Structure formats: structure tokens, C-alpha cells
Amino acid sequence: MGYGILMSAGDEVDFMIKGLFKYSFFGHEVWITTSHVCTLIVILLILAFAIAANITMRRASEVPTGFQNVVELIVEKLDGMAEGTMGKHAAKFRNYIGTIFIFILISNLSGLLGLRPPTADYGVTLPLGLMTFTLIHFNTFKHHSIKEVWVDKCSPLPPWLPIWLPINLIGDIAVPISLSLRLFANILSGVVMMALVYGLIGQLALIWPAALHVYLDIFSGAIQTYVFCMLTMTYITNAIGDAE
Amino acid sequence: MDFNENFIRGCSAIGAGLALIAGIGPGVGQGIAAGHAAAAVGRNPGAKSEITSTMLLGQAVAETTGLYGLVTALILMFVKPLLP
Numbered sequence: 180m181g182y183g184i185l186m187s188a189g190d191e192v193d194f195m196i197k198g199l200f201k202y203s204f205f206g207h208e209v210w211i212t213t214s215h216v217c218t219l220i221v222i223l224l225i226l227a228f229a230i231a232a233n234i235t236m237r238r239a240s241e242v243p244t245g246f247q248n249v250v251e252l253i254v255e256k257l258d259g260m261a262e263g264t265m266g267k268h269a270a271k272f273r274n275y276i277g278t279i280f281i282f283i284l285i286s287n288l289s290g291l292l293g294l295r296p297p298t299a300d301y302g303v304t305l306p307l308g309l310m311t312f313t314l315i316h317f318n319t320f321k322h323h324s325i326k327e328v329w330v331d332k333c334s335p336l337p338p339w340l341p342i343w344l345p346i347n348l349i350g351d352i353a354v355p356i357s358l359s360l361r362l363f364a365n366i367l368s369g370v371v372m373m374a375l376v377y378g379l380i381g382q383l384a385l386i387w388p389a390a391l392h393v394y395l396d397i398f399s400g401a402i403q404t405y406v407f408c409m410l411t412m413t414y415i416t417n418a419i420g421d422a423e
Numbered sequence: 424m425d426f427n428e429n430f431i432r433g434c435s436a437i438g439a440g441l442a443l444i445a446g447i448g449p450g451v452g453q454g455i456a457a458g459h460a461a462a463a464v465g466r467n468p469g470a471k472s473e474i475t476s477t478m479l480l481g482q483a484v485a486e487t488t489g490l491y492g493l494v495t496a497l498i499l500m501f502v503k504p505l506l507p
Contacts, residue, residue, distance in 0.1 A: 195501070357487060364490030365483075367497070406483045 192378035194370050196300055214300040221285050221297060257281075264412040268419055272412065275314075279307060280408045287366055287400025290373070291392060296400075299366040301359065308359030311411045315354065319418040358410060365403045369395035431505050439499040445492025452485040 198210035232250045243251055257280060261273035286298045297303045319328060330338045332347045372395055376384050460478035464471050498504065 360494065361484075361487045361490060364494050365486070368490065368493055371497070402479055402483050406480060409480060410484075 192374050194295075194367075194374035196295070212300075213295050214297050214303060217289060217294045218286070218297040218303065220292075220294060221282070221289055225281060225285055253281075260408070261412060264409060265416050268416060272314075272415060276408050276412060279310075279411070280404060283307070283362070283404045283407060284401065287404060288396060290366075290369065290396040290400070295370060296366050296396075298362055299370045301363050304359040304363040305355070307362070307407070308355035311358055311414065312355040314411070315414050315418045316351075318415055322419050354414060358407060362403050362407050365399055369399055428506060431507075432503075435499045435503060435505055439496035442492045442495040442499065445495075446489045449486045449489035453482045456481050456485065 196212050196214055198212050199216065201208055201210045203209070231246065235246045235250060239247055254277070257277040258269070258273050260280075261269040261276045265272060283298060286296055286303070290296045323331070332344055333341045334343070334347075336343045373388070373391065376388055376391060456478055460474050463474050467474075
């Protein structure tokens with residue numbers, strides 16, 4: 180045991196990320212871990228779905244049938260979510276929001292397949308938070324002049340008295356950290372709970388853990404996906420402000 | 424003073440337990456949110472779905488502080504940063 184990517188591989192409580200094999204990268208020891216493998220599986224699933232959707236939509240008909248219905252429903256829901264939060268700015272961001280929504284959702288749900296969800300690794304959620312961080316500040320500087328940003332960062336005090344500036348900067352840096360930690364800790368708590376159930380009372384864990392999976396994987400995962408996308412959209416909309 | 428390894432392990436376990444006291448806050452906060460949502464549904468039953476989704480969003484955000492406590496406890500228990 181210890182080298183499977185499956186969660187419930189052993190008889191003891193074990194929810195850690197495991198290294199599968201290591202290689203040398205310019206003299207550094209780099210490990211391929213379970214997170215890499217699970218991310219790859221998730222990406223392959225999404226890729227297969229995307230190719231199937233592309234093939235279907237190439238010969239799309241006016242009246243949708245079968246698989247085309249599903250694809251149109253997903254796209255409509257994601258666009259509706261982006262439009263409901265971002266309003267007129269949604270057109271530029273709905274592709275990004277839809278992409279991270281699908282990726283995080285499938286990652287969270289991959290616990291159902293017995294994989295260790297990739298989002299239960301801080302190395303996966305921190306880049307997601309940093310992408311949001313980059314988008315926020317790119318859009319701040321795109322839509323506002325340096326002077327406006329300075330005044331905003333010094334608020335609520337007047338701009339010639341930048342006492343409040345460090346506090347505002349810390350608040351800015353806290354955004355990606357809280358975003359990524361929220362997602363990471365939620366999914367990790369689900370992983371830990373399932374590892375405890377399967378590890379400590381594995382003999383008794385027959386059918387009823389399905390209810391726990393429904394709550395910890397499906398409900399919690401879907402809510403956290405929604406929250407992540409919602410907060411990303413809110414922050415970006417705030418960064419753009421009432422420009423244009 | 425030098426402490427042996429088991430002392431540090433024990434203190435880490437106590438610290439992990441204390442970190443989970445953070446769970447009180449989100450419990451109270453989510454309860455307040457759910458209570459107000461129930462009151463809102465009582466006043467305006469037509470807006471039930473919208474109230475529910477707003478409540479769940481707020482609760483998920485309020486849960487964060489408790490999860491920080493959980494992460495701290497897990498780090499103390501499994502990463503063992505205090506051990507030499």
C-alpha cells in the first residue's frame with residue numbers, strides 16, 4: 180500500500196499526498212505526486228467532453244436534441260451566472276469563469292471516483308487564487324489611472340496621508356490567500372472525513388458512506404465552486420468599478 | 424531548556440485541539456444566517472429559492488474562519504513544524 184492513487188487503499192487513516200516517482204529536473208529532485216495524476220485524469224475527462232461537445236455542435240440543428248441539449252444547457256447556465264454578477268462586463272470574462280467553474284467542479288467531484296481531489300492540494304488552489312489576483316490588479320490598472328489607484332489605496336484617509344496604505348495592501352494580498360485556503364480547506368476536510376470513515380471503521384463502512392459522499396463531495400464541492408467563481412467575479416467587477 | 428520530542432508532540436496535539444475552538448465562530452454565524460433566512464422565508468415565501476442560495480453563499484464564506492482553524496490543526500498534527 181502507499182502507492183495507490185485511490186483514497187481507500189489501505190487499512191489505516193491515510194489522506195496525505197503521495198509521491199509516485201521522482202525525477203531530476205536540472206539537479207532538483209521533483210516528485211510526480213497523486214495530485215498530478217488526478218489533475219491529469221480530470222483534464223482528460225474535461226478534454227473528452229469538450230471534443231464530444233465540439234463534434235456535436237459542428238452539426239448542430241436548430242431544434243436541439245440529445246447531447247446538444249446538455250451542452251447548450253451548461254453554456255447557458257454558466258453565461259447566466261456570469262451575466263447575473265458582472266452585468267455588462269460579463270462578455271469578456273465568461274469564458275474564463277466557465278472554464279474555472281468546470282475545472283473546480285469536476286476536481287471536487289472526482290472524490291466520487293475514488294481519486295484524491297486535486298483541489299485538496301494547496302498547490303492546485305493557490306494558482307487559482309493567484310490567477311484571480313492577477314486579473315483583479317490587471318483590470319484595476321487597465322481601467323483606472325495611477326492617481327485613482329493611489330487615492331483608492333489611501334482611502335478612507337486623504338491621499339496625501341498614506342497611513343492606511345499598508346492596511347489596504349495587506350487586504351489586497353489576503354484576497355488570493357483566503358480564496359485559495361477556503362477552497363482547499365473545504366475539500367481537504369471532506370477528504371479527511373472520508374479517510375477517517377474508511378480507515379477507522381472500514382469493516383462497517385458498507386453503504387451509508389454514500390450519504391457522506393453526497394454531502395462532503397457533491398454538496399460542499401458544488402457550493403465551494405460556486406463561491407469561488409462568485410467571489411472572483413465580484414472582485415473583478417469591483418476592480419473595474421464604474422469605468423466606461 | 425531542552426524539550427524532548429514527545430513533549431513537543433504532546434504540545435502540538437494540545438495546540439491542534441485548541442485551534443479547533445475556532446469552530447465555535449462559524450457555528451454561531453451559520454446559525455444566525457440560517458435563522459434570519461428562515462425568518463425571511465416566513466415573511467416572503469415567494470423568494471424562497473433566492474433566499475436559500477444567498478444564505479448558502481454567505482454560510483460558505485462564513486465557514487472560512489473555522490477552516491483556518493482546521494488547517495492550523497492539521498499542520499500541527501501532520502506537518503509537525505515545531506519538531507527539530
